[in-house]
Amino acid sequence: MAHPLDNIFWNTLSGTHAHLSTGTASARRYAPGFSPIVGFPDPQQPDFAALLPFVESGERFYCDAWSGPAPAGWRIEAESTMYRMIWDGAMPQQDAAPDAIPLDARHAGQAVALALLTKPGPFGPRTIELGEYFGYFDDGDRLIAMAGERMAAAGLHEISGVCTHPEHQGRGLARRLMLKLIRRQLLRGETPFLHVMRANEAAHGLYLRMGFRDYCETVVRVVTPEAHSVP
Known part of the structure; x- marks a missing residue:
């Protein structure tokens, strides 16, 4: 089956x-x-x-x-x-990003701009309507990191749009946002999954360490x- x-x-x-x-x-x-x-x-x-x-x-x-x-x-x-990966880890014990800001249609322009800069995958001005999206902003109210949800079926929910502005990478912002979403999905009885390009070895390795496993390539x-x- x-x-x-x-x-x-x-x-x-x-x-x-x-x-x-x-x-x-x-x-x-x-x-x-x-x-x-x-x-x-x-x-x-x-x-x-x-x-x-x-x-x-x-x-x-x-x-x-x-x-x-x-x-x-x-x-x-x-x-x-690309690798299609599915969550195989434990429930995150706490919200890793309690200070993250929920994103909505007001943030669509900034979300598209960040996606164009960092290229996390196919993204449109209404993509953030497909599920929950959270982000971090700098002191000038510029969106500098985000992660959200996209595809969903049969109790599965995709983590998507994961990206960080180059000037703010290395701080673990995207990882914290992902853990927040993973916890929220697991609490809803959903199983997280995601996609990552084969060439993106750093992200693939991070996701494996977080608790995802490869489902297929x-x-x-x-x-x-x-x-x-x-x-």
């Missing part, structure tokens, strides 16, 4: 976050403004043709578990692999529709 993590993109977009996504029974994407992620019932045989009516020229999307040539009307812009691609293919 397949584990929900085996196709977490689709399980989220067609289930828990169906109201935040658009598409058909064979292809779905987060609605514009959210993280540019797409999912398919069978990710190794993605129906990109079904997705075309729901995209605009110039949009770039992340998809996983699929390899092979680019489908008609689409271009592959980037390809790598999967292909991740960035694709974009050819301009002449968009209806």
